[in-house]
Amino acid sequence: MLFQITHYPGTKMDMDSIVSLCKRRGFLFQSSEIYGGLQGFWDYGPLGVELKRNVKDAWWRDMVSGHDDMSTLAGAPSPYAMEGLDCTIIMHPQIWKCSGHYDLFHDYMVDCRETKKRYRHDQVNGRWVEAKGKKVFVTAPASDEEQEVMTKRALKFFGLRNKNIDDLKWDGDVVCLTTIEDFGEVLGPDAKEKGTLTEPREFNLMFKTFVGALSGEEGAAYLRPETAQGIFVNFKNVLDSTRHRLPLGIAQIGKSFRNEITPRNFTFRSREFEQMEIEFFCHPDESHKWYQFWRDRRLKWYHDLGVSSDNLIMREHSPEEAAHYSTGTADIEYAFPFMAEGEYGELEGIAHRGNFDLRSHMEGKLDEKSDTLEVQLGDDGKPKWKGSGKDLSYRDDLSGEKYIPHVIEPSAGADRAVLAFLCEAYEVDEQPDEKGKMQKREVMKFHPRLAPxxxxxxxxxxxxxxxxxxxxxxxxxxxxxxxxxxxxxxxxxxxxxxxxxxxxxxxxxxxxxxxxxxxxxxxxxxxxxxxxxxxxxxxxxxxxxxx
RNA sequence: GCGGGUGUAGCUCAGUGGCUAGAGCGUCACGUUGCCAACGUGAAUGUCGUCGGUUCGAAUCCGAUCACCCGCUCCA
Missing domain, CATH: 3.40.50.800 (Anticodon-binding domain)
Structure with missing residues (x-):
């Protein structure tokens, strides 16, 4: 046996030890624990609340209240102003329609129990077909080739060859899966057996609530899934009330809500979480320099608070992964103990968002897939979701130039930062007791600024x-x-x-x-x-x- | 959402149908204690995750449900 080992610098224990310490010492508790808990929700205990407050205070002081707006910071193209904001959690529902969250998060989905695949309810088509005395509703993803696909699948299902194609007796036209009530006779788009599809379920990542006495769709509203939109819709207010010139950053810390399908990994993916976001508004020609500046600045922030560079990476998104309108997106990621070796979990995303968000709130929801970012039109040829119609462009008084600012968005998860700081701080070493015998010591090596x-x-x-x-x-x-x-x-x-x-x-x-x-x-x-x-x-x- | 695993004291866990459910650590009190998990004495702490079923009898067997972990899926 080896007794010489007295210290394990940087030893990462398994997540269980950290979770256990968090509970025992009062950093984190499961929400509603005495009632059996509620998936995806976590409470901060006496030590946890101090730690989290210190993380948020450090961010606010370093990014906002303590910001030096007189000097040109290292790596920055020019001095810039920073202001704070605190918006409501419930906002006008149109905001989420124009931002794209409503469409993206508002689908009915069916799952296949056999193949584990998930389909949008309204994007699966099918047709009744009969052969060998059996009848089935054969389906395929909606497409130009759907009839060919259905024919092939029907032949296979009935065990027929191509030459017996005439044995298939089609009944009725191709119709959408939404017209079928009982899925018992439905053959899923990739299934071998019929009746494997689940009931359609609303797959809404936004929490829905109702404003006022009306409980119908008229009063429907949503808990914000991100704090960013509150900043965009207040951009003009902040600009007008502070007399700042661009470049200007607006910061907000606050709760956001996403009805995650699979909350997992302790607080890493929670349904209620807190964000620390900056929307940085600047001239389009300088935006790429600012994007670079914010990537470097934000990475350094984690380093300065004690996160080892071994555990922290900056990962540039591939063009396919990044949003179509973004000319640069990068994640700051941390090697959480629950991730596989060599894998990382996102702490913060830094995105170059162009003028997508401001334009969306001016003109209406933009079609992310269109090359020139046109307003998305509905079936009637009018904008699918109408914007505010307000002019959110900026006029530079010195140059006389008028433009829609471009936006750099460093968006950090406060709870994820806390979790990373917890994991980073956790260490087990050995220290001598009064008899000189080495004893195991569990220690949380927080940066003194963050220590509860x-x-x-x-x-x-x-x-x-x-x-x-x-x-x-x-x-x-x-x-x-x-x-x-x-x-x-x-x-x-x-x-x-x-x-x-x-x-x-x-x-x-x-x-x-x-x-x-x-x-x-x-x-x-x-x-x-x-x-x-x-x-x-x-x-x-x-x-x-x-x- | 699917499959597997787990759920007993604050924490880690033992307890495979039978008496009042246990251990270590931790906590609290008193005494002792003079710098890195000391010792002594004493004490508190459990609807055995929840609900239902089988049984004379359930922590233990069965079903459902909730939560956590792992894998898949998903991930603005």
């Missing part, structure tokens, strides 16, 4: 006036930081408890304190202790957190 508790205050022992002094220090520090007081158990045990919570600093009042007004401050990662003056504690902690 910044410092813990202990009396070395519960006597000789040490608790009184420690409590005084605790109450003083509490004015500036989230701190924690503990006098229970041995001091070694209290250190370990704080290691699990990720507290970077532990302050201990000992026998020397009453003589010279000093205490020790112990570092979570190195276990090193410095003796410092009580008066200087607050500034020392602040300096260490900031650096």
């Amino acid at each position: 508790i910044k410092a813990a205050v202990f009396p070395l022992v519960k006597k000789d006036g040490m608790p009184e002094v420690a409590k005084e220090i605790y109450l003083t520090l509490k004015k500036d930081f989230k701190v924690f007081y503990d006098e229970k158990g041995s001091v070694g045990k209290r250190y370990r408890r704080q290691d699990e919570a990720g507290t970077p600093y532990c302050i201990t009042v000992d026998g020397q304190t009453s003589e010279d007004q000093t205490v020790t401050i112990r570092d979570r990662d190195t276990l090193a202790q410095d003796r410092v003056k009580i008066d200087e504690l607050a500034s020392i902690i602040r300096n260490r957190i900031e650096s």
Whole structure:
């Protein structure tokens, strides 16, 4: 056996250990747990809420409130302004029709139990056919060749050869699957047996609700599936009220909702989640430089908060994968422990969206598939979803130029960032106990800015006036930081408890304190202790957190 | 959505039809304790995920359901 191993830097334990610690220490709980839980919803506990707030505060301060709008940041084409916004979760339903979310998310689907394939209910056609005394409704995906496909499939189903094609007795015309009520005699588009299709189910990724007393379609509204649209529809308001010139970024942090089919992997894919989004409006000619700037800036943000570059990648979307109108889309991805080796999960997407969104809200829903992005027309030749008709273009007072701004969208998931920081922080190492024997230590190595508790205050022992002094220090520090007081158990045990919570600093009042007004401050990662003056504690902690 | 697995104390788990359901860790109290999971004494903690069925008797067998994990599918 090998006893020399004392430390496993960067050791990634399995997800179960992290989930277990999160529950035990109060980072994350399953929503509605005492009623059996609810799939895709998670609650943040006492430590979790501090961690998540710190993540959001760090983002807001670094991107918005602390932004230096006087200088040209490294890699940026010019100085730029940043503003914040907080929109409602329920917005005018037309917003989701013009944004494309309504059409995309609003389908009835049928599943095939045999082949596990899923089809849009209204895009499967079929026809009754009879042979060998049996009758079946044979189907095919709606297309120009659907009759040929159906014939082939009918022959195969009845076990007939091509020369017996005349044995097939067709009954009626080709009709849509939506006209069939009972699927018992339906042969699915790829199935060998009949009756394998499920009932059509509404496949709506937007949560539906009703505004006002009307519960019919008139009052139908949706919980936002993203925060971005609130920024687009307020673009003019922000511009007019702040007197900013472009380039201008508008930021928002808020809840979004998607009725995911398969929520999985702890909080990674939740149905209720929080986004941190920026819509950055700029001149079309400079947009690609800004796209590059935001990719680099956002990747650096995760690095600066302690995410190792080994676990973080920037993945450029292929042209097929990116939206048609986007001239650049990249994901910042993290090697979550629940992903397979070499695979990554998305933390944030940075998309060059051109003028697609602003134009959609001006003119009406654009056809993503059209080369020049024309307004999508309905059967009556009018716009399928009518836009606001408001002019959302920008006029540059200096050059006199008028244009529809292009948009760079760095869109981050707050809960995914929290999860990545949790996974990144989790480490198991070995530290000696009082007898010098190596003991396993579970420690959350959060960046001090993100740590839920910044410092813990202990009396070395519960006597000789040490608790009184420690409590005084605790109450003083509490004015500036989230701190924690503990006098229970041995001091070694209290250190370990704080290691699990990720507290970077532990302050201990000992026998020397009453003589010279000093205490020790112990570092979570190195276990090193410095003796410092009580008066200087607050500034020392602040300096260490900031650096 | 489909298939497989799991569900017992705060956490990790034992308990294959029969007495009042257990262990380790954790938690709490008292004492002791002088810097990295100490020790002693004592205590609390469970509708055995939920609902129903079989049975004289169910944590245990059966069915349904909910949740989590794995694989497929999906993924703005």
